[in-house]
Amino acid sequence: MSLEISAACRDALQDWLDRQGALADASDNTLIAYRTDVAGFLAFMAGHRGGPQGLKALERITTPEIRAWMAEARSRGISARSLARKLSAVKSFYRWLAEREGFDPTAVLSARAPKFQAKLPRPLAPDAARAVIDQMEQHSQTPWIAARDAAVITLLYGCGLRISEALGLKGADAPLATALRILGKGGKERVVPVLPAAREAVEAYLRLCPYPKEVEGPLFRGVRGGALNPRAIQGAMADVRMQLGLPATATPHALRHSFATHLLEAGGDLRAIQELLGHASLSTTQAYTAVDTARLMEVYDRSHPKA
Known part of the structure; x- marks a missing residue:
């Protein structure tokens, strides 16, 4: 796949990955996923346009081309969740590239991620x-x-x-x-x-x-x-x-979910739980509030007189 990408694009991708590793403190697994996602996007654009594309060509990518990439991914069985992750990586790369090269990345950044049902953690009782x-x-x-x-x-x-x-x-x-x-x-x-x-x-x-x-x-x-x-x-x-x-x-990981959910049910502070879990973003920890609410509704449905 990487053979279809121009040398300039490969270099730009590597520069961005280096920055993610140094400044964003991304893990090795995250960097590997970023590389795969963005390289796949660049390779698709090369094939879509009939050959390797230089950086100037990337500046002229249109919204319909973004949609074509997403449609092709879906046709290969890529889930909506995985595609949303790939689009997020591409947007992050484009945001950085646009700032470095001085172009307007709106066509890429305005692309909407496919909707999907977020999976809730599955803790044990x-x-x-x-x-x-x-x-x-x-x-x-x-x-x-x-x-x-x-x-x-x-x-x-x-x-x-x-x-x-x-x-x-x-x-x-x-x-x-x-x-x-x-x-x-x-x-x-x-x-x-x-x-x-x-x-x-x-x-x-x-x-x-x-x-x-x-x-x-x-x-x-x-x-x-x-x-x-x-x-x-x-x-x-x-x-x-x-x-x-x-x-x-x-699973073993479900016990980590259980730790967080049971703390929350006992009145634990969400930000304190975020720190204990080591989540970089509070939004990740907030998934446990949805679990807590879902359990509350189950109890309500079972016990309410009108149920």
Whole structure:
């Protein structure tokens, strides 16, 4: 695909990506997605116009051409949600390019993203989350592995960590203090409080773990002593949810959603929850208010006299 893009466009794209990485603090995965989305757009325009396009040609892209790109993406089965993300990346690139080159980007920036139904987080009920942790302590016949998996799951639910963040902890982080300094997506750092239950779960795992703690080594070890693969936790969670009769949405990440939703239901402040989760934008955290409202309406529908 990139062979169909002119050298000037490739250079401009790389300059923009470098800026996103340096100034916007975008993560590696985000930069890869940006590159794929914008390169795909530029390649489409090259094919649409019959050959590689220079920067001056990009300045003259019209609204109908933007619509043609979107229609072609939809015809390939790209979902409305994914297309909206791609358009957002293209607009961001064009906004930067227009400022650098001095042209009017209105034709691109005025393009409307397709409408889609935003997916709400799918948290577990509080009793289901507790049941998962209890069952995780028994799911493996090897005691240290059962204790390890329970400790990881407890951190996800008790601290709102991403699985990559929990598995990124080092031996130097143990014994856990009352707060953890976590380096999240895009290098964004945050401090999260650690509940006694999470500290105790990690201590129980360390007492049973057959491998010595190494300051610079991974806190959570795999069967052979290396860093624990997230697939092991995902597999354990799949076993446990089957035993408990929970839906397929009961994944390790759902425990992070549960952490946020249960805090909100208990009266937690939305901005404080944003900080605890490490969300760059409050709008991301606001999805949990929709979950809270949806649950309230379910209760209302079940209990209202006119229901």
